[in-house]
Amino acid sequence: MNDILINKTISSFQKNFNSTREKIVLSPGRINIIGEHIDYNDGYVLPAAIDKIICFAFEKNNSNISKIIALDLDDEFEIDLSVEVQHDEKVWTNYIRGVIQQLKSNGFQFEGVNCVFSSNIPIGSGLSSSAALECGFLFGINALFNLSIKPIDIALMGQKAEHWVGINCGIMDQFSSVMGLENKVLKIDCRTLEYEYHDANFSDYSLILFDSNVKHSLMASAYNERRQQCEEGIAIVQHNFPEISSFRDCTEQTIIDLKEKMSDDVYRRSLYVVREINRVIQACDALDNGNIELLGALMFATHEGLSKNYEVSCDELDVLVNLAKKEESVIGSRLMGGGFGGCTINLVKKGYEEEIKNKFSKLYADAFGIELKIYDVKIGNGTSLYIK
Numbered sequence: 001m002n003d004i005l006i007n008k009t010i011s012s013f014q015k016n017f018n019s020t021r022e023k024i025v026l027s028p029g030r031i032n033i034i035g036e037h038i039d040y041n042d043g044y045v046l047p048a049a050i051d052k053i054i055c056f057a058f059e060k061n062n063s064n065i066s067k068i069i070a071l072d073l074d075d076e077f078e079i080d081l082s083v084e085v086q087h088d089e090k091v092w093t094n095y096i097r098g099v100i101q102q103l104k105s106n107g108f109q110f111e112g113v114n115c116v117f118s119s120n121i122p123i124g125s126g127l128s129s130s131a132a133l134e135c136g137f138l139f140g141i142n143a144l145f146n147l148s149i150k151p152i153d154i155a156l157m158g159q160k161a162e163h164w165v166g167i168n169c170g171i172m173d174q175f176s177s178v179m180g181l182e183n184k185v186l187k188i189d190c191r192t193l194e195y196e197y198h199d200a201n202f203s204d205y206s207l208i209l210f211d212s213n214v215k216h217s218l219m220a221s222a223y224n225e226r227r228q229q230c231e232e233g234i235a236i237v238q239h240n241f242p243e244i245s246s247f248r249d250c251t252e253q254t255i256i257d258l259k260e261k262m263s264d265d266v267y268r269r270s271l272y273v274v275r276e277i278n279r280v281i282q283a284c285d286a287l288d289n290g291n292i293e294l295l296g297a298l299m300f301a302t303h304e305g306l307s308k309n310y311e312v313s314c315d316e317l318d319v320l321v322n323l324a325k326k327e328e329s330v331i332g333s334r335l336m337g338g339g340f341g342g343c344t345i346n347l348v349k350k351g352y353e354e355e356i357k358n359k360f361s362k363l364y365a366d367a368f369g370i371e372l373k374i375y376d377v378k379i380g381n382g383t384s385l386y387i388k
Ligand code: GLA
Pocket: 035, 036, 037, 038, 039, 040, 128, 169, 170, 171, 172, 173, 337, 338, 339
């Protein structure tokens, strides 16, 4: 599947710039097994890079102007590197502008490039196409101009680029896009950025994504609001227990004891965060021990928390998870990523995949009149140069 994408990108580059590209970069989207909305709360997360990617073709153009073509959008823009980077009304360009802004503000020396990119990561589905765009573009500039930026710093600068665009995200998406490894999930400690690879062995179960096809237009403002509410929550904890500076060091009881001191929203957000941090630890052990049923049960519990306490679900996602709960062959399901639309991630017993896909497609279309999109997941490598 990716060969077609790569060839298409290479030939478009040749056609548009009438020259051969110098570098090809492949940058993946990600899934997250469990650990939602806790990367910005000092939690652990359990994501993996996937085999859906953005492919970039690059060359230096020996000028101060970069020209970037988004093949799938049939759109392009130019940016003069010698002037201060500004936001633009074409949102997709801002992710790249944000990366350039980061490179400049960190003092890196680089010049103009010609670039074509094309993607098979669905946009707005919770698979982090924006992190793939930021990290892939940055990776390419790093390689072309020998900037020696370490992979972790590519992830951190990608995250800052996203902040510049306007979403105050955590580190999970950029980290997993850059650091992913085939057939491994990453356990990231978002407090220290230490990480470990664990085998992505789901035993008798397949990972399937059901895409609600609902695009999360509320995402940016609601996301930033959740983050702010968490900051308010931890500030109240700290005020009452000065020795605690992070949700990581709270128990559920710590939060429950402070219920009267918090607004209802802040209380429920904080409770969700503390519970989710604990669930990820249990889930990672369950995965290591081959206890996939327990992992599935924890995923259902995460969804419940995301829906009722963190309030980042929507009717369509709740219906998909409820359908999953009714099926013996689906042992875990939850919304994945920021929420308000996008995908659910599901553990489906091997042999039952087609039955479940057909059933869910029909029931979902009946309920909402929306087509359910379905993706089988393969876990792939992080951002890399394509050498051929
Ligand atoms: C988005 C953000 C991530 C993370 C998830 C929710 O994908 O970019 O940093 O917070 O939402 O887990």
